[in-house]
Amino acid sequence: MNAAVARLFPIATVVAAIMIVWYGFTVYLNAPWQIEKYEKAGIEWQMEDLVRDTMALDRPILPAPHQIAIEIWQTTVEKKITSKRSLIYHGGITLSSTLLGFLMGTVLGIGLAVSIVENRAMDKSLMPWIITSQTIPILAIAPMIIVVLNSVGLTGLLPKALISTYLSFFPVVVGMVKGLRSPDPMHIDLMRTYKASRMQLFWKLRLPASVPFLFASMKVAIAISLVGAIVGELPTGAIAGLGARLLAGSYYGQTIQIWSALISAACMAAILISIVGIISHITLKRMGLQQ
Amino acid sequence: MTAETSSNAVINANGLCLTFDSSDGPVHALKDVDLQIDKGDFVSFIGPSGCGKTTLLRVIADLEHPTRGSISVNGMTPEQARLERAYGYVFQAPALLAWRSIERNVGLPLEIMGISAAEKAERVARTLELVGLDGFGRKFPWQLSGGMQQRASIARALAFDADLLLMDEPFGALDEIVRDHLNEQLLELWRKTGKTICFVTHSIPEAVYLSNKIVVMSPRPGRVADIIESNLPDERPLDIRESKGFLEIAQRVRAGLRQGQV
Numbered sequence: 001m002n003a004a005v006a007r008l009f010p011i012a013t014v015v016a017a018i019m020i021v022w023y024g025f026t027v028y029l030n031a032p033w034q035i036e037k038y039e040k041a042g043i044e045w046q047m048e049d050l051v052r053d054t055m056a057l058d059r060p061i062l063p064a065p066h067q068i069a070i071e072i073w074q075t076t077v078e079k080k081i082t083s084k085r086s087l088i089y090h091g092g093i094t095l096s097s098t099l100l101g102f103l104m105g106t107v108l109g110i111g112l113a114v115s116i117v118e119n120r121a122m123d124k125s126l127m128p129w130i131i132t133s134q135t136i137p138i139l140a141i142a143p144m145i146i147v148v149l150n151s152v153g154l155t156g157l158l159p160k161a162l163i164s165t166y167l168s169f170f171p172v173v174v175g176m177v178k179g180l181r182s183p184d185p186m187h188i189d190l191m192r193t194y195k196a197s198r199m200q201l202f203w204k205l206r207l208p209a210s211v212p213f214l215f216a217s218m219k220v221a222i223a224i225s226l227v228g229a230i231v232g233e234l235p236t237g238a239i240a241g242l243g244a245r246l247l248a249g250s251y252y253g254q255t256i257q258i259w260s261a262l263i264s265a266a267c268m269a270a271i272l273i274s275i276v277g278i279i280s281h282i283t284l285k286r287m288g289l290q291q
Numbered sequence: 292m293t294a295e296t297s298s299n300a301v302i303n304a305n306g307l308c309l310t311f312d313s314s315d316g317p318v319h320a321l322k323d324v325d326l327q328i329d330k331g332d333f334v335s336f337i338g339p340s341g342c343g344k345t346t347l348l349r350v351i352a353d354l355e356h357p358t359r360g361s362i363s364v365n366g367m368t369p370e371q372a373r374l375e376r377a378y379g380y381v382f383q384a385p386a387l388l389a390w391r392s393i394e395r396n397v398g399l400p401l402e403i404m405g406i407s408a409a410e411k412a413e414r415v416a417r418t419l420e421l422v423g424l425d426g427f428g429r430k431f432p433w434q435l436s437g438g439m440q441q442r443a444s445i446a447r448a449l450a451f452d453a454d455l456l457l458m459d460e461p462f463g464a465l466d467e468i469v470r471d472h473l474n475e476q477l478l479e480l481w482r483k484t485g486k487t488i489c490f491v492t493h494s495i496p497e498a499v500y501l502s503n504k505i506v507v508m509s510p511r512p513g514r515v516a517d518i519i520e521s522n523l524p525d526e527r528p529l530d531i532r533e534s535k536g537f538l539e540i541a542q543r544v545r546a547g548l549r550q551g552q553v
Contacts, residue, residue, distance in 0.1 A: 186386045193380045194400045208390045287390040288431035
């Protein structure tokens with residue numbers, strides 16, 4: 001019990017500090033507009049009125065945390081999942097393309113890393129392209145991927161997932177190349193004294209040695225897969241997904257809706273990273289790599 | 292003489308040279324090394340760092356290639372000998388695979404050789420017992436002390452029953468007490484198995500205590516300064532290190548090392 005309190009206390013302190021600052025800014029940023037409203041209506045106002053009213057605006061510049069919490073509650077628990085206004089519906093759509101993109105990115109990343117480590121020509125020819133691919137801003141290339149794939153008849157989940165793949169394969173390649181090359185020369189000499197074949201060297205030494213690197217990369221990959229999925233939803237005309245909620249919110253100045261989509265996306269990222277972290281912990285523990 | 296030597300020689304080197312190219316010119320790691328090691332010998336290679344003792348061991352193991360001269364291992368080239376799995380190699384560090392339990396580490400060479408599971412289990416158990424690690428098979432390397440890890444790596448080198456054991460400063464990183472203990476065990480193992488052992492060290496007492504032949508090497512260029520045959524009895528309690536015979540041999544080794552310095 002005490003241990004749990006000791007762990008939660010620092011987190012709670014930080015959250016409390018953020019809340020205080022946030023509420024402070026809510027009043028500060030929304031005050032000019034609210035004051036203008038009072039003056040137009042000719043209302044006498046006190047400081048406490050201002051504080052109360054700036055936290056209850058329909059389209060605030062910065063919504064108060066409790067407004068976002070209420071919005072999230074109303075669009076998750078109080079809406080049917082099938083409703084177009086349900087955040088769970090939109091979140092589910094984003095999640096499915098995140099996961100598909102992450103899966104494809106991981107597989108692609110591992111494949112590329114293996115070919116880079118096992119083949120000198122691939123090492124020389126592929127790596128520069130892989131690095132170049134990440135220097136192109138995703139916001140610029142995402143609409144083109146969507147449009148091009150649409151024109152060849154691919155719509156819906158796959159084009160969005162491909163944007164996630166485009167982002168998430170990179171950390172996996174970099175991490176896996178490092179991981180597959182991580183065995184020290186002594187281990188490689190050791191395998192040589194046993195007359196181990198190239199395949200044996202790979203399966204018994206390189207691959208197991210790379211597992212901790214793979215999990216570290218996957219934590220980064222799943223987070224940017226989510227970013228990719230949201231970016232991929234922006235140019236589709238804001239039909240569905242958290243990205244669509246963000247875009248629709250900004251069209252109509254619905255700041256509360258934008259913030260609730262943002263907070264949901266952040267929570268989703270945190271949960272996804274934790275899941276990868278837990279799988280990593282269990283796997284490494286079973287492999288004897290974590291004490 | 293050659294006819295007689297070839298029958299018994301496990302390792303035979305003639306005029307062996309090895310030169311590394313480095314940015315500041317060639318480094319003569321080995322120069323004109325002539326050496327013969329007979330079956331059942333326990334040979335120590337001793338010398339200051341840079342004298343080529345590890346390089347020589349790596350040449351025998353086909354991990355380095357000589358630039359000049361000839362060397363045979365079991366009457367074959369080092370490469371053939373390696374492909375025949377003629378030797379077990381123990382490195383300076385235990386070099387155990389962290390994700391394998393001790394028994395799976397010891398079984399690794401057998402796994403690579405494609406030996407059946409039943410025979411593998413039997414051999415692993417036998418070699419773990421030989422190095423005094425029975426009961427630790429299911430532990431992971433990090434759960435064992437440094438000395439135990441090094442014993443596991445010796446067990447791994449013994450697991451596939453090669454007649455030749457190459458050991459590169461295997462106890463260099465261990466403390467004196469553990470080292471004494473492992474020296475005793477290694478000697479007993481040698482007597483029990485009759486293997487040929489090449490042992491690299493930079494400790495004079497260790498070299499004299501263990502071997503029946505001490506190869507003293509000197510640096511720049513790496514060459515053999517002296518070869519000392521030991522007449523100590525096979526049965527060697529630790530306190531033999533205080534005996535007159537022991538100190539005399541140690542004295543000769545020291546003299547050989549000093550001579551090589553000039």
